[in-house]
Amino acid sequence: xxxxxxxxxxxxxxxxNFLLERWLDWLNxxxxxxxxxxxxxxxxxxxxxxxxxxxxxxxxxxxxxxxxFSFVLILAMLFFKxxxxxxxxxxxITDHPIVLPILFFGILMxxxxxLTTPFSLYSTFVIEExxxxxxxxxxxxxxxxxxxxxxxxxxxxxxxxLFIWFYNxxxxxxxxxxxxxxxxxxxxxxxxxxxxxxxxxxxxxPLEDGELKTEITKYCQKVxxxxxxxFVMDGSKRSSKANAFFSGLGAKKKIVLYDTLANxxxxxxxxxVLAHEIGHYKKKHTLVAMIVGVLQMGAMxxxxxxxxxxxxxxxxxxxxxxxxxxxxxxxxMLYSPLSMLIGVLMNVISRKNEYEADNYAKTTYKPEPxxxxxxxxxxxxxxxxxxxxxxxxxxxxxxxxLQRIKALYN
Ligand SMILES: [Zn+2]
Numbered sequence: 001x002x003x004x005x006x007x008x009x010x011x012x013x014x015x016x017n018f019l020l021e022r023w024l025d026w027l028n029x030x031x032x033x034x035x036x037x038x039x040x041x042x043x044x045x046x047x048x049x050x051x052x053x054x055x056x057x058x059x060x061x062x063x064x065x066x067x068x069f070s071f072v073l074i075l076a077m078l079f080f081k082x083x084x085x086x087x088x089x090x091x092x093i094t095d096h097p098i099v100l101p102i103l104f105f106g107i108l109m110x111x112x113x114x115l116t117t118p119f120s121l122y123s124t125f126v127i128e129e130x131x132x133x134x135x136x137x138x139x140x141x142x143x144x145x146x147x148x149x150x151x152x153x154x155x156x157x158x159x160x161x162l163f164i165w166f167y168n169x170x171x172x173x174x175x176x177x178x179x180x181x182x183x184x185x186x187x188x189x190x191x192x193x194x195x196x197x198x199x200x201x202x203x204x205x206p207l208e209d210g211e212l213k214t215e216i217t218k219y220c221q222k223v224x225x226x227x228x229x230x231f232v233m234d235g236s237k238r239s240s241k242a243n244a245f246f247s248g249l250g251a252k253k254k255i256v257l258y259d260t261l262a263n264x265x266x267x268x269x270x271x272x273v274l275a276h277e278i279g280h281y282k283k284k285h286t287l288v289a290m291i292v293g294v295l296q297m298g299a300m301x302x303x304x305x306x307x308x309x310x311x312x313x314x315x316x317x318x319x320x321x322x323x324x325x326x327x328x329x330x331x332x333m334l335y336s337p338l339s340m341l342i343g344v345l346m347n348v349i350s351r352k353n354e355y356e357a358d359n360y361a362k363t364t365y366k367p368e369p370x371x372x373x374x375x376x377x378x379x380x381x382x383x384x385x386x387x388x389x390x391x392x393x394x395x396x397x398x399x400x401x402l403q404r405i406k407a408l409y410n
Pocket of ligand 1: 354
């Protein structure tokens with residue numbers, strides 16, 4: 001395959017992906033109706049439903065605008081040899097085999113962050129604000145940015161350095177070494193996410209004594225779950241939307257309830273949500289997801305090792321001399337359809353896991369409070385209750401509210 005063909009394939013992938021997104025938006029739009037379908041009546045009242053539709057519309061227009069911007073930007077970078085320009089600029093500063101790629105990706109990331117920040121500001125402080133969700137202050141927003149950037153620089157930069165080092169010194173099997181390092185990192189990240197990463201952004205506190213704790217303790221004793229691992233997180237610092245999640249492995253496992261959930265839902269509703277999260281743990285969903293993630297990473301690195309040394313890859317972006325970082329960038333673009341397919345498959349598994357966790361909550365606790373909390377969660381976040389089935393199939397990690405209610409009352 002010559003460099004021109006590779007270039008054309010990349011453009012094709014980007015265009016098809018953009019058109020697919022627009023098509024799904026259009027399908028969703030067509031699927032939404034001014035009157036709520038019969039089986040969903042009673043979840044939204046008329047006023048709230050009108051608000052939900054307005055929210056969907058505003059978000060739809062915004063996502064159209066921001067994805068068109070990214071689409072035009074990436075095409076411009078490709079057609080006007082923008083990546084070759086950044087490469088030449090980075091090379092004018094250093095030719096160190098490890099520093100050069102880090103600098104190259106660093107420049108791209110900082111530039112992309114600067115260009116997308118106005119969109120993120122608008123989404124948080126205009127759209128979310130207008131619909132009453134935003135609780136983030138400018139200060140929290142800036143601190144989040146700084147912490148996120150530092151974390152990205154340390155983890156991303158450190159990891160990239162190790163990867164390049166393996167590439168330069170381990171020969172053909174560099175991908176196996178990298179895979180090993182990533183696998184260790186993924187296990188550690190899964191284990192320590194809630195104890196190391198989450199506390200950088202939020203405060204976790206053990207659940208206070210009271211009626212809620214009594215109800216939860218009773219349930220946890222029944223199913224044999226150690227309550228020491230239950231925390232309340234100050235999610236209200238950023239948004240009024242409620243949530244809960246399970247994370248970690250073995251002794252490091254944690255269930256985290258947002259304070260917005262803990263404060264505004266009944267004790268049965270919260271216990272039902274907790275039961276759902278414990279279901280994920282008991283059914284080993286986190287463990288399986290991690291193993292699948294590691295295997296998938298290995299396959300990707302193996303494919304990468306087959307193509308990274310091809311000079312046509314660098315030439316496709318207008319860089320004459322083959323280099324690790326340009327090869328990696330081209331690979332990531334060519335790999336994206338495959339990664340999308342894998343994502344769809346992961347969503348299928350994830351939706352199956354959600355049904356399993358719901359069913360666990362239903363059999364070990366009771367279905368009614370879970371249904372009522374799922375309804376409340378949907379209404380409070382103004383979720384679209386009637387997404388198009390194609391969109392659900394491709395992009396939804398959770399079944400729709402209606403599907404979950406039907407399964408729970410089955
Ligand atoms: Zn779940």
